[in-house]
Amino acid sequence: MESQGFRRGRVTSLMIAMAVVAGGLVVQLIRVQFGPYAPVFDARARAGNGRTERVTPARGLIYDRDGVLLATNGTMYYVEIELRQLNDTSRREIASVLSKLLVLPMDDLVAQLTYDWIANGQLRIRLTRQDSRVGRLPIRLDPTVASVLRDFLADPLAPDLSGLDLVPTSSRHYPNGTLAGHVLGIVNQEGEGFFGVEGYYDDWLAGKSITVERTFLPPDAKLEPDPPAGVNLVLTIDADIQELAEIALGEAIESSKAEAGQVLIMDPRNGEILAMAAYPSLDPNHYEPWLVKAEEDEAGITPGVAAQYEPGSTFKVLTMAAALSSGSVRPDDVFVDTGVIEVGGVPIRNWDFGAWGPQTMIGCMQYSLNVCLAYVASQKLTAAPFYSYLTEFGVGQLTGIDLAGEVAGQLRTPRHPEWTESDLGTNAFGQGVSVTPIQLITAASAVANGGAMVQPHVVREVASPQGTYRPKPVVLGRPITPEAARTLTQMLALSLEGETRRATIVGYQLAGKTGTAQIPGEKGYDPKWTIASFLGWGPVEDPRFIVLVRLDKPETSPWGSVVAAPVFQEVVERLVVLLELPPNQAVPMAAAGG
């Protein structure tokens, strides 16, 4: 009996003990579920199940008009350190390996790895490097270096890199390097586009980021939606023509020892930019130095649309176009050049300070006579119509080209408080007025295109997930009559043959005008340096291209006819082949140049 009672007591004690434990568990469960720390436990549990992630779509691709890939995406890797996994050995080894692989100062890496980040609340850091021009930048590894480090991480006999993590990040890649770099613009490490096409179409190219809940638990895994992708762009740029323009410009810069330059090629019929070359060339893969430069001179990154200058004699095309369109002059009208004319009390002289005697309007353009053009603007056309025409040509206004960073140029009209009558005389031959290359070529395209001025643009097609969109040409205006446009084109073709044989091509009739502009400074015009330029188009019977060549501060010769006209010739000789333009048999070979 005793032993049975003892056994019962033992069982009862065990059951009580188990009940106490079970009760404790129940109390703890209630505390975890509903107690004051319930949200903390809940958050911890959720953190273990997955995480919220911001997913960014791949940036849209950029092609030239024939499908040559101009901008694509690559993968680079940030070097991140999970500080809680670091130990003394891995600190040393990580610094040593990175220092040797990337040729970085060891001290700098050791300093980052030994700093007490955890005390500042940071558990993970991204390693950076010092750039002498920009400051501190995150270290980014290309896939080759990243794969070496991954091999180290996987190999137990390799250096201990505990705590090191390689985080992939999308990076913009420009396979053609400097080709069309100024047109494309740049994309920073955060994936934001600036300048050029990248800047103008940044929102479209970038697509839309979305937030997704990533689960670490396979049973909860589900297909996540892709973020809305960025659009792909097809440019009007022709990579072959762009290459041709850049080579011709590079050779001209070298031979003339010019400081900078641009070559713009446009189809005057629809405003498509076929090439926009600029020197110094910009490689968007290595844009950091340009950002520093942009702080002083932003125009340097997109000079084609931002580098304004006084155009000099190429501007005479617009003055003569206005005079012809208004009926103020005819090509055969004769002007007797005495070598000087006074406008608003300021004497205006020719480029050679000479008197050229009786000249027709063709002769005025052929010999680029400042006195004649000042006479035409001030006495035949007069101020109000002259400035009205310039406004119609878009001088002093944005063209609206789809490139970020365009500036408007400067034109003082009689309504401007600082305008004086002498401005009328100097503006007539391109002094005292500032234009950008794109502005000048757009205005002149009206003459090449029978009086209609089409808005310049660089994007030909937009391919989005919803479909494809092709922008239509936009006519900005018709500043001159078709008759005036035809007459002036013929005048410039004749004058070009007389002015310089350096810009003519056998079998093709071309129209054009040279320009040699002084550079204004704080103390008047620079006595030494000029901007040499050439503006021309062809074939005269049906213009398919218009070309602007600009060379800043050439050393070998200041004249546009000597340094810029040959660049036009070099470009057009190849351009007619690339555009498949057959020669015109009706053009007399001797008269056409050669």
Add this chain to the structure above:
Amino acid sequence: MRKARTQAFRQAPWRNFRQSTGNTLLGLVALLVLAGMYLAVNGRLADAGRELLTLEGRRADLLRETTILASQLADLTSPERLLERASSMGFHPAHAKDTEYVVIEGYTPPAAFRAPAPLGSPVQPSGGLSPAYTETLAEWVLRTVEMVRGG
């Protein structure tokens, strides 16, 4: 009949134990079958989820690889590279004076380049797993009952 059964159980009480043990075992087996089914479904679910995660990772890798290859192709076919290669083979850029134009009847120039649609589009619907992997047994019973009711 009932009387005979009662008498048989009274004469051999072990029959009671055997009956209750049998009932308990039956319940246990049923529970085990259910647990086994639950485990099998969850196992398949976990397997499918694991495969999904792996495929997502593989897809990301392939997309990355595609862009790298496209980029390398673009590097190799850039106008500068092609010009270099052509020059090394003795060619030079054709100028107007080197070119003879021949009129070919019926010639049509190549069609303009059309850009491909961006990668990763259009947007895919979320929740790609079948309900068979995600619904509970109770939900399945309810769904089945509703299906039967609805005909």
